[in-house]
Amino acid sequence: MNPLRRFLRAPEAIAGAIILVALFAIALSASLFFPGDPQAIAGPALLPPFQDWSLPLGTDRLGRDVLAELFHGARTSLVVGLAAAAAAIAVGAIVGTLAGFTGGLVDEVLMRITDAFQTVPSFLLALAFVSVVGPSLGVVVAAIALGAWTGPARVARAEVLSIRERDFVAGARVIGMHPLEIAFREVLPNALPPVLALSSVIVAAAILTEAALSFLGLGDPNRMTWGGMIAEGRAVLRAAPFLSIIPGVALVLTVLGVYLAGEGVVETTAVRRSLS
Amino acid sequence: MSRPLLAVSGLTKRYRRGGKSIAAVDDVSFDIEPGETLALAGPSGSGKSTIARLLLRLIESDAGRIEFEGGDFLSLSGAALRARRARLQMVFQDPLAAFNPRATVARVLDDPLRIHGIATRSERPRRIAALLDRVGLSADLAGRAIHEISGGQRQRIAIARAIATKPSLIVLDEAVSALDVSVRRQILQLLLDLQREERIAYLFISHDLGVISAIAHRVVILDAGRVAESGNARAVIGAPQSTIGKALVTAAPKLNRTSTQGAADRQ
Ligand SMILES: Nc1ncnc2c1ncn2[C@@H]1O[C@H](COP(=O)(O)OP(=O)(O)OP(=O)(O)O)[C@@H](O)[C@H]1O
Numbered sequence: 163m164n165p166l167r168r169f170l171r172a173p174e175a176i177a178g179a180i181i182l183v184a185l186f187a188i189a190l191s192a193s194l195f196f197p198g199d200p201q202a203i204a205g206p207a208l209l210p211p212f213q214d215w216s217l218p219l220g221t222d223r224l225g226r227d228v229l230a231e232l233f234h235g236a237r238t239s240l241v242v243g244l245a246a247a248a249a250a251i252a253v254g255a256i257v258g259t260l261a262g263f264t265g266g267l268v269d270e271v272l273m274r275i276t277d278a279f280q281t282v283p284s285f286l287l288a289l290a291f292v293s294v295v296g297p298s299l300g301v302v303v304a305a306i307a308l309g310a311w312t313g314p315a316r317v318a319r320a321e322v323l324s325i326r327e328r329d330f331v332a333g334a335r336v337i338g339m340h341p342l343e344i345a346f347r348e349v350l351p352n353a354l355p356p357v358l359a360l361s362s363v364i365v366a367a368a369i370l371t372e373a374a375l376s377f378l379g380l381g382d383p384n385r386m387t388w389g390g391m392i393a394e395g396r397a398v399l400r401a402a403p404f405l406s407i408i409p410g411v412a413l414v415l416t417v418l419g420v421y422l423a424g425e426g427v428v429e430t431t432a433v434r435r436s437l438s
Numbered sequence: 439m440s441r442p443l444l445a446v447s448g449l450t451k452r453y454r455r456g457g458k459s460i461a462a463v464d465d466v467s468f469d470i471e472p473g474e475t476l477a478l479a480g481p482s483g484s485g486k487s488t489i490a491r492l493l494l495r496l497i498e499s500d501a502g503r504i505e506f507e508g509g510d511f512l513s514l515s516g517a518a519l520r521a522r523r524a525r526l527q528m529v530f531q532d533p534l535a536a537f538n539p540r541a542t543v544a545r546v547l548d549d550p551l552r553i554h555g556i557a558t559r560s561e562r563p564r565r566i567a568a569l570l571d572r573v574g575l576s577a578d579l580a581g582r583a584i585h586e587i588s589g590g591q592r593q594r595i596a597i598a599r600a601i602a603t604k605p606s607l608i609v610l611d612e613a614v615s616a617l618d619v620s621v622r623r624q625i626l627q628l629l630l631d632l633q634r635e636e637r638i639a640y641l642f643i644s645h646d647l648g649v650i651s652a653i654a655h656r657v658v659i660l661d662a663g664r665v666a667e668s669g670n671a672r673a674v675i676g677a678p679q680s681t682i683g684k685a686l687v688t689a690a691p692k693l694n695r696t697s698t699q700g701a702a703d704r705q
């Protein structure tokens with residue numbers, strides 16, 4: 163059976179895929195449906211949802227359109243989640259490959275650094291980094307990646323350790339290939355599948371971390387974020403609970419969707435076998 | 439007396455197993471002349487592959503000297519070693535494992551040409567086609583993935599890759615053992631043709647005495663990492679002196695004399 167058919171037979175994978183597709187559609191269409199500044203005032207403050215069809219999800223404390231905020235927030239979540247995961251996987255794969263392929267002292271040093279990063283809770287690391295450098299989209303991405311690259315590094319190293327003993331690596335040495343070319347062109351691409359299998363978990367965690375940072379006021383102040391929306395709504399939690407509930411539900415659905423779809427892909431492409 | 443192409447002396451490699459060290463290769467010496475085929479035979483675990491890996495500098499020896507083309511091969515390192523590798527190539531037993539599973543035929547042949555600056559980027563496709571032709575394959579194969587061709591074709595690709603850099607010596611570790619009989623005969627013929635036309639020397643590792651007497655001029659028989667006996671391939675296989683040599687000959691399926699005209703005859 164081909165992987166696509168197998169994927170389509172798993173209901174949770176389909177649910178995840180539908181959520182992801184919806185999320186991408188929302189993020190991509192944000193400036194189409196809501197071309198203006200989502201932080202602009204659109205109507206009376208604290209309008210409840212489903213009252214005014216030009217503002218279907220109502221307005222927040224400052225009279226901003228909640229639906230517009232939600233759409234633009236989806237964009238931030240997705241951008242930060244994907245960028246942070248990509249950065250974490252790239253850094254992890256490079257560090258893991260260098261450590262595993264070079265061995266010896268280089269391996270020792272790189273793995274002690276990995277240990278050090280792994281000991282610090284990744285959210286504290288992100289918090290400290292953003293507090294020191296200052297909140298902007300790039301810094302938030304870097305901060306999240308900082309706590310997420312160690313998993314990919316370990317998996318990549320383990321995979322490289324077994325690949326480097328294979329004949330084709332000896333063959334590359336025999337034709338005189340430079341060790342760096344062997345590491346990054348011959349070994350690394352073959353070590354990637356189990357590393358990429360981690361991506362759904364990393365993306366999901368990155369989206370949550372971004373939300374938590376924004377909730378604490380450490381997100382990019384110029385971007386709409388779901389975490390920021392929840393924090394905003396907290397002030398009027400009793401009078402207008404929907405202001406916290408709507409972005410909260412969006413966040414949970416997104417994380418769930420990313421996770422389910424990612425697991426579905428991993429399951430059906432059977433890269434799991436190389437994960438122990 | 440001319441100097442040998444390869445002179446190995448006192449080569450030793452120890453492995454630690456369960457606390458004590460065991461010599462996988464123990465004080466082994468032999469020479470290979472230009473254009474000659476030297477066979478390395480011996481039971482499983484006698485150190486044949488270890489010698490191949492030592493010669494190719496895939497692992498480092500504990501003692502001994504390797505002189506290749508008149509220079510100390512063991513003292514080379516880094517860029518000097520990589521450059522020298524053009525002259526000393528290897529063909530592995532399992533041609534599927536010997537190539538990057540993601541590679542195409544073209545890339546596998548392009549790499550040595552690029553690395554050793556043998557042809558410019560624009561010349562290389564033509565050189566690749568010529569190499570494919572040299573090993574009896576169609577140039578159309580270049581675009582195929584390595585896993586999309588047959589085992590025999592793959593071993594021809596391995597040979598094409600080995601001769602791409604115009605080596606003077608190719609180490610073949612059980613290079614025909616995984617092939618079925620008819621394909622094996624064709625590959626052996628290809629090796630003999632290449633040797634005749636380009637004067638390439640082979641270190642031919644095999645446990646098949648029939649194949650050895652068909653292709654090799656001389657043979658070295660190993661036992662537990664040591665040289666048990668060596669000499670003219672037909673003479674040694676016809677009348678082995680060492681116990682291990684006798685055991686190998688007895689264990690071998692009967693040697694078909696007609697299909698294995700000794701390489702010694704070709705000299
Ligand atoms: N990396 C290693 N670590 C420990 N021992 C090893 C290692 N490589 C080889 N040996 C041992 O060295 C000896 C020689 O092994 P080698 O692979 O050279 O044998 P071989 O003659 O090629 O055998 P075969 O005909 O089965 O291929 C064996 O006893 C083997 O167990």
Ligand SMILES: [Mg+2]
Nearest residue numbers: 486487488611
């Ligand atoms: Mg062997």
